[in-house]
Amino acid sequence: MFSVTVREHMMIAHSLRGEVFGPAQRLHGATYVVDATFRREALDADGIVLDIGRAGEQLSAVVAGLNYRNLDEDPAFAETNSTTEALARLIADRLAERIHAGDMGEGARELAGLAVTLHESHVAWASYERPL
Amino acid sequence: MFSVTVREHMMIAHSLRGEVFGPAQRLHGATYVVDATFRREALDADGIVLDIGRAGEQLSAVVAGLNYRNLDEDPAFAETNSTTEALARLIADRLAERIHAGDMGEGARELAGLAVTLHESHVAWASYERPL
Amino acid sequence: MFSVTVREHMMIAHSLRGEVFGPAQRLHGATYVVDATFRREALDADGIVLDIGRAGEQLSAVVAGLNYRNLDEDPAFAETNSTTEALARLIADRLAERIHAGDMGEGARELAGLAVTLHESHVAWASYERPL
Amino acid sequence: MFSVTVREHMMIAHSLRGEVFGPAQRLHGATYVVDATFRREALDADGIVLDIGRAGEQLSAVVAGLNYRNLDEDPAFAETNSTTEALARLIADRLAERIHAGDMGEGARELAGLAVTLHESHVAWASYERPL
Amino acid sequence: MFSVTVREHMMIAHSLRGEVFGPAQRLHGATYVVDATFRREALDADGIVLDIGRAGEQLSAVVAGLNYRNLDEDPAFAETNSTTEALARLIADRLAERIHAGDMGEGARELAGLAVTLHESHVAWASYERPL
Amino acid sequence: MFSVTVREHMMIAHSLRGEVFGPAQRLHGATYVVDATFRREALDADGIVLDIGRAGEQLSAVVAGLNYRNLDEDPAFAETNSTTEALARLIADRLAERIHAGDMGEGARELAGLAVTLHESHVAWASYERPL
Numbered sequence: 001m002f003s004v005t006v007r008e009h010m011m012i013a014h015s016l017r018g019e020v021f022g023p024a025q026r027l028h029g030a031t032y033v034v035d036a037t038f039r040r041e042a043l044d045a046d047g048i049v050l051d052i053g054r055a056g057e058q059l060s061a062v063v064a065g066l067n068y069r070n071l072d073e074d075p076a077f078a079e080t081n082s083t084t085e086a087l088a089r090l091i092a093d094r095l096a097e098r099i100h101a102g103d104m105g106e107g108a109r110e111l112a113g114l115a116v117t118l119h120e121s122h123v124a125w126a127s128y129e130r131p132l
Numbered sequence: 133m134f135s136v137t138v139r140e141h142m143m144i145a146h147s148l149r150g151e152v153f154g155p156a157q158r159l160h161g162a163t164y165v166v167d168a169t170f171r172r173e174a175l176d177a178d179g180i181v182l183d184i185g186r187a188g189e190q191l192s193a194v195v196a197g198l199n200y201r202n203l204d205e206d207p208a209f210a211e212t213n214s215t216t217e218a219l220a221r222l223i224a225d226r227l228a229e230r231i232h233a234g235d236m237g238e239g240a241r242e243l244a245g246l247a248v249t250l251h252e253s254h255v256a257w258a259s260y261e262r263p264l
Numbered sequence: 265m266f267s268v269t270v271r272e273h274m275m276i277a278h279s280l281r282g283e284v285f286g287p288a289q290r291l292h293g294a295t296y297v298v299d300a301t302f303r304r305e306a307l308d309a310d311g312i313v314l315d316i317g318r319a320g321e322q323l324s325a326v327v328a329g330l331n332y333r334n335l336d337e338d339p340a341f342a343e344t345n346s347t348t349e350a351l352a353r354l355i356a357d358r359l360a361e362r363i364h365a366g367d368m369g370e371g372a373r374e375l376a377g378l379a380v381t382l383h384e385s386h387v388a389w390a391s392y393e394r395p396l
Numbered sequence: 397m398f399s400v401t402v403r404e405h406m407m408i409a410h411s412l413r414g415e416v417f418g419p420a421q422r423l424h425g426a427t428y429v430v431d432a433t434f435r436r437e438a439l440d441a442d443g444i445v446l447d448i449g450r451a452g453e454q455l456s457a458v459v460a461g462l463n464y465r466n467l468d469e470d471p472a473f474a475e476t477n478s479t480t481e482a483l484a485r486l487i488a489d490r491l492a493e494r495i496h497a498g499d500m501g502e503g504a505r506e507l508a509g510l511a512v513t514l515h516e517s518h519v520a521w522a523s524y525e526r527p528l
Numbered sequence: 529m530f531s532v533t534v535r536e537h538m539m540i541a542h543s544l545r546g547e548v549f550g551p552a553q554r555l556h557g558a559t560y561v562v563d564a565t566f567r568r569e570a571l572d573a574d575g576i577v578l579d580i581g582r583a584g585e586q587l588s589a590v591v592a593g594l595n596y597r598n599l600d601e602d603p604a605f606a607e608t609n610s611t612t613e614a615l616a617r618l619i620a621d622r623l624a625e626r627i628h629a630g631d632m633g634e635g636a637r638e639l640a641g642l643a644v645t646l647h648e649s650h651v652a653w654a655s656y657e658r659p660l
Numbered sequence: 661m662f663s664v665t666v667r668e669h670m671m672i673a674h675s676l677r678g679e680v681f682g683p684a685q686r687l688h689g690a691t692y693v694v695d696a697t698f699r700r701e702a703l704d705a706d707g708i709v710l711d712i713g714r715a716g717e718q719l720s721a722v723v724a725g726l727n728y729r730n731l732d733e734d735p736a737f738a739e740t741n742s743t744t745e746a747l748a749r750l751i752a753d754r755l756a757e758r759i760h761a762g763d764m765g766e767g768a769r770e771l772a773g774l775a776v777t778l779h780e781s782h783v784a785w786a787s788y789e790r791p792l
Contacts, residue, residue: 001526002481007519009385013277013293013334018178020237022185023332029277029293031385043485046414047477052520053418068287070277081179085134089175105416121273121295122782123139124184130133141781145673145689145730150442152501154449155728161673161689163781200683202673213443217398221439253669253691254650255403256448262397265790266745271783282574284633286581307749310678311741316784317682345575349530353571369680386518387535388580394529405649409541409557409598419596425541425557427649464551466541517537517559546706548765550713609707613662617703651667652712658661 001112004049005037006056008063014071014082021081027072032087033119034063036095037129039112050108058104062094084118088128092116096132133244136181137169138188140195146203146214153213159204164219165251166195168227169261171244182240190235194226216250220260224248228264265376268313269301270320272327278335278346285345291336296351297383298327300359301393303376314372322368326358348382352392356380360396397508400445401433402452404459410467410478417477423468428483429515430459432491433525435508446504454499458490480514484524488512492528529640532577533565534584536591542599542610549609555600560615561647562591564623565657567640578636586631590622612646616656620644624660661772664709665697666716668723674731674742681741687732692747693779694723696755697789699772710768718764722754744778748788752776756792 013029036059040049066074071082080086092114099108115129145161168191172181198206203214212218224246231240247261277293300323304313330338335346344350356378363372379393409425432455436445462470467478476482488510495504511525541557564587568577594602599610608614620642627636643657673689696719700709726734731742740746752774759768775789 001524002485003523004481005521005523007386009387011288011292011294011384013291016178020178020180020183020185024275026332027277027334028275028332029295030275031293031295033386043479043481046412046416047479047482048416049481049522051416053416056520068290068292070291083175083179085136085175085181086179089134120275122271122297123273124137124188126134126136126181128134139782141783143684143688143690143780145687148442152442152444152447152449156671158728159673159730160671160728161691162671163689163691165782200686200688202687215439215443217400217439217445218443221398252671254667254693255669256401256452258398258400258445260398265788266749267787268745269785269787280574284574284576284579284581307743307745310676310680311743311746312680313745313786315680317680320784347571347575349532349571349577350575353530388533388584390530390532390577392530403650405651407552407556407558407648409555420539422596423541423598424539424596425559426539427557427559429650464554464556466555516539518535518561519537544706548706548708548711548713611703611707613664613703613709614707616662652665652716654662654664654709656662 001039001041002043002049003037003039004052004055005035006052006059007033007035008059009033010063010067012066012069012071016081016083018081030120032084034059034091035117036091037115037117038108039114040110041112044107044110050111051105054104058095058098062091062098084120084126085128088116088118088126092128092130096130099132133171133173134175134181135169135171136184136187137167138184138191139165139167140191141165142195142199144198144201144203148213148215150213162252164216166191166223167249167251168223169247169249170240171246172242173244176239176242182243183237186236190227190230194223194230216252216258217260220248220250220258224260224262228262231264265303265305266307266313267301267303268316268319269299270316270323271297271299272320272323273297274327274331276330276333276335280345280347282345294384296348298323298355299381299383300355301379301381302372303378304374305376308371308374314375315369318368322359322362326355326362348384348390349392352380352382352390356392356394360394363396397435397437398439398445399433399435400448400451401431402448402455403429403431404455405429406459406463408462408465408467412477412479414477426516428480430455430487431513431515432487433511433513434504435510436506437508440503440506446507447501450500454491454494458487458494480516480522481524484512484514484522488524488526492526495528529567529569530571530577531565531567532580532583533563534580534587535561535563536587537561538591538595540594540597540599544609544611546609558648560612562587562619563645563647564619565643565645566636567642568638569640572635572638578639579633582632586623586626590619590626612648612654613656616644616646616654620656620658624658627660661699661701662703662709663697663699664712664715665695666712666719667693667695668719669693670723670727672726672729672731676741676743678741690780692744694719694751695777695779696751697775697777698768699774700770701772704767704770710771711765714764718755718758722751722758744780744786745788748776748778748786752788752790756790759792
């Protein structure tokens with residue numbers, strides 16, 4: 001199995017609902033360093049998993065939709081907390097939509113799966129992985 | 133699959149028995165940067181894998197039991213070498229006990245698995261992963 | 265010249281006033297990984313720059329006063345933007361007050377200077393250094 | 397499952413054939429930070445996955461065969477592009493040959509698998525994993 | 529004294545002339561992770577050292593002039609080796625020209641100095657610093 | 661001013677005498693990631709600060725004299741604690757001796773200064789810098 005990973009980041013405000021979050025129930029924020037990993041069984045004719053340039057552009061586009069925002073006002077989080085875990089899933093699912101739509105090239109349709117890791121600090125991070 | 137990781141560290145002395153260890157047969161030491169990863173199929177009602185605050189506290193408690201010690205005198209390593217691999221397993225197993233005892237909350241009982249990585253330097257690390 | 269550095273982090277929300285900030289004029293947030301460096305010409309009788317345990321506790325205490333907050337509501341930033349640069353100065357100045365008050369031990373009064381670096385992402389950081 | 401990872405690096409020149417590579421079709425170069433991960437179900441009698449010293453030496457030997465070279469002139473890449481993905485596979489396969497030949501000790505024959513990750517920058521990396 | 533740092537990277541091919549370089553006399557390459565640090569005595573009215581967005585754009589523009597190239601063919605290195613040290617100076621000098629030309633805004637004219645660090649691997653880097 | 665830095669590491673056991681050290685008074689250990697920085701006003705005729713290969717070898721030789729040892733038994737620390745700060749000075753002074761002895765080449769005699777940083781974990785490090 002092969003994989004390729006590209007890194008981006010975003011800077012957001014949010015608050016988390018539920019006693020379990022303690023002081024993070026207050027409005028605060030985070031820099032999320034976002035790693036998107038694309039997996040594929042075999043390389044294509046060019047010797048790659050996917051066009052890393054397009055993968056980076058698509059990741060940047062998905063992240064731009066969240067960056068410099070207060071996620072408490074984002075409809076995507078009207079029903080659920082914008083936890084690191086939930087953000088990893090949201091980004092992975094949006095990348096998957098773009099892959100299925102052909103935005104990362106025809107070859108990207110042969111990807112086996114996708115993982116997104118969000119680093120919220122130097123001592124904590126969360127991941128979500130899913131098939132394609 | 134989701135995962136959450138928290139990081140701690142410990143500073144220990146030890147020696148390793150067996151020709152394969154070369155100069156590491158002498159009493160020496162290590163800083164181990166310890167990453168504990170908790171895996172779960174679905175998020176709970178709060179949108180999390182587990183209470184990351186409690187996970188961090190439990191990891192700190194487990195690491196505190198080894199920190200600032202000479203592991204050559206620790207009964208846990210009377211029969212086996214305190215290699216990086218064996219230390220990763222010991223920490224993972226102690227975290228698993230705490231999860232089963234409910235120390236990380238009721239939700240943590242639904243965790244699928246656990247991985248512990250010990251970084252012994254910027255150029256070497258070891259991991260152990262197990263189901264729960 | 266000797267120095268010792270300890271690392272902490274904080275997660276805050278804020279917005280920045282002024283066209284120069286572009287999208288960062290919106291309410292957003294950041295994880296700041298905070299490095300505090302203490303400089304001293306000569307080591308004390310114990311062979312240290314200062315008690316690193318107390319230095320870490322004092323840095324944690326200073327950071328706790330900002331952590332999990334919306335800095336737009338912090339009186340310290342009523343007149344000035346809470347830029348990374350300004351936050352570095354605020355933390356350095358608060359550490360300096362504690363040093364002068366003796367909170368880091370008598371030996372810390374012999375420190376020559378102090379620097380604080382705030383990493384706002386894996387690709388950007390800011391520092392402030394001052395004498396003591 | 398246990399794993400042990402060792403890190404090396406190499407500095408190579410190459411060019412990539414195919415429109416998908418854009419400016420990387422020109423002769424350019426890369427530092428690849430190379431992580432080789434060795435996996436095994438159970439530890440051996442010494443409490444290790446394999447002799448990490450020998451693993452490091454073998455990784456260094458494999459990397460030395462590529463280091464400080466123009467890969468456009470390397471017969472291994474006469475037919476295929478020397479992409480990060482393809483280089484990860486080449487290094488993994490050469491390590492596997494050495495494991496099968498006994499170069500990492502008898503115990504290494506019980507390894508379950510192998511993964512090689514090549515970091516081409518602080519924002520992009522690729523991996524290849526295979527069974528043994 | 530305040531400073532702000534932004535990070536970019538470039539991937540180049542080159543060879544180095546002189547016995548001291550050993551195998552690096554052969555055509556090879558490097559990824560350089562490039563950190564540009566801008567220093568200033570006091571913050572401007574916005575509370576910043578300089579517009580970090582423009583600083584990043586200018587660093588990207590300077591790096592783009594070297595990226596994906598064989599530096600053996602770059603007139604800037606006709607007379608001198610393209611060592612990591614010399615590349616750090618070239619990038620710093622080009623940034624200084626842009627600062628003097630006003631490309632980083634009027635405020636940037638009050639910068640006290642500039643430093644550029646090039647990381648050639650996880651175990652080696654070089655810096656050049658100069659006044660403005 | 662130019663500088664070049666090379667990285668090594670060592671794994672040692674030690675204990676620290678004095679109440680200020682708390683639990684670190686017990687025999688424990690550390691991995692020290694060691695960065696040695698060499699400074700010089702102008703580059704030599706080859707375009708370098710010094711021969712980075714020889715610098716790395718000399719750093720490795722100095723570190724090898726401490727590695728895999730219990731520093732409580734090292735005569736260099738009979739009178740003083742082997743704190744991170746004191747170790748940084750010892751390594752810097754031993755590198756300076758080698759520079760003066762010509763072990764890093766004739767050009768290295770023109771170095772202006774030297775700094776050594778020891779990282780004891782991902783959250784703490786210490787430095788010592790001196791002229792040459």
